[in-house]
Amino acid sequence: MSLPVKPLKRDAPKDMEPHKRRTVVTPFPGVEVGIRGAQLRATETDRLCKAGRGAGAGGKADLPSAARGFSARLIRWHQRHGRHDMPWQNTTDPYRVWLSEIMLQQTQVATVIPYYLRFLERFPQLADLAAAPVGEVMALWSGLGYYARARNLHACAQAVMSQHGGRFPHDPDVIAQLPGIGRSTANSIATFCFGAHAPILDGNVKRVLCRAFGIAGFPGSGTVEKRLWALAAELMPKRHGAIYNQAQMDLGASVCARAKPRCDACPLAELCVARATGRTAELPEAKPRRTIPLRHATLLVLQDGPRVLLETRPPTGIWGGLLSLPELPAGADTQEWAARNFNCTVLTVSPAPTLVHAFSHFRLQIAPLLLQVRPQAAAMEPGRQWLPLSALEGAALPTPIRSILGAVQASGNKPLPSRKR
Secondary structure (H helix, E strand, O other): OOOOOOOOOOOOOOOOOOOOOOOOOOOOOOEEEEOOEEEEOHHHHHHHHHHOOOOOHHHOOOOOHHHOOHHHHHHHHHHHHOOOOOOOOOOOOHHHHHHHHHHOOOOOHHHHHHHHHHHHHHOOOHHHHHHOOHHHHHHHHOOOOOOHHHHHHHHHHHHHHHHOOOOOOOOHHHHOOOOOOOHHHHHHHHHHHHOOOOOOOOHHHHHHHHHHHOOOOOOOOHHHHHHHHHHHHHHOOOOOHHHHHHHHHHHHHHOOOOOOOOHHHOOOOOOOHHHHOOOOOOOOOOOOOOOOOEEEEEEEEEEEOOEEEEEEOOOOOOOOOOEEOOEEOOOOOHHHHHHHHHOEEEEEEEEOOOEEEEOOOOEEEEEEEEEEEEEOOOOOOOOEEEEEHHHHHHOOOOHHHHHHHHHHHHHOOOOOOOOOO
């Protein structure tokens, strides 16, 4: 199986939605900011809740009954129970908000935090990220997955520097035109940093809306998503939009969870259609199932003493721009192909344990072969390099490649043990 080099539909979407989200809380009039984050004054939340306003922009009267008090309940709940101490909160710096938004797409908060802090340590400002080589960005991203995000992150930073004078635009429609940024992410940045009146629709928000309003169908389908965007726009309150958007994400992450939602702790329990009709476990509806194919690849670990040969993957597609192991074409003779393509003498060939890595649209079974080789004196082709095993930690490697090489490093020059299947 030859690893694809064409862009993958789900590896590089414009706006991947996270399973676990949070964002910045931005101060507005009537909001106090302290060490625990932005909170509404009690008098303000009481006024909102007593008013029972939840219709949002335009205050249209044709919303479902569940909309009554929707936003006010969420705002009051967030003051008491929302998350206020994430490392990317309590700032209106669009660079930091944008960085956290991209990292949190399809990735849990606990996983993101150390990557976020390392990125800010290395690239404290947008200009630092834009000026860095893309290889260095990919190396720091290594292990976080969905590597198209890292490529788009670098491209977006350069676009902001070259097209917008180094400053993020304030208009969410303009933000959405930047690489790797879709409508929901653009609205988040504009709301949390610039006070825009813009709804969001990430995975947590979709789940809250589908349950609260009893919306059937897969929320990722075009028809259902269009309906959800219209509803989100109608529910958006005229004031305190940042706190309201944060509250939706926090509720979806901590209370209205995908499995075992805590309905007894939900501020929307009295309004929730799914709870009233016994459909909490059914909504939102899952994506229609399809068979996930299993593909196979044989990767060569060419080892010359304490170093291994790596190749840079094409800039798009699977593991785009990362370092990887050479792939043996199907039917090729291992020793002949390796000697001819890498100008080396193959001393020994031994199998290493196979492993299976899951992508969004297929599973890949990797069969590594460990080759002890003696390189000939010749110039190295562009995109290839001999990497010392001691330098693995700082290299831009996909997770399964790092796992294979870590096992090689741990075993020294001894054959790797077979893995029981």
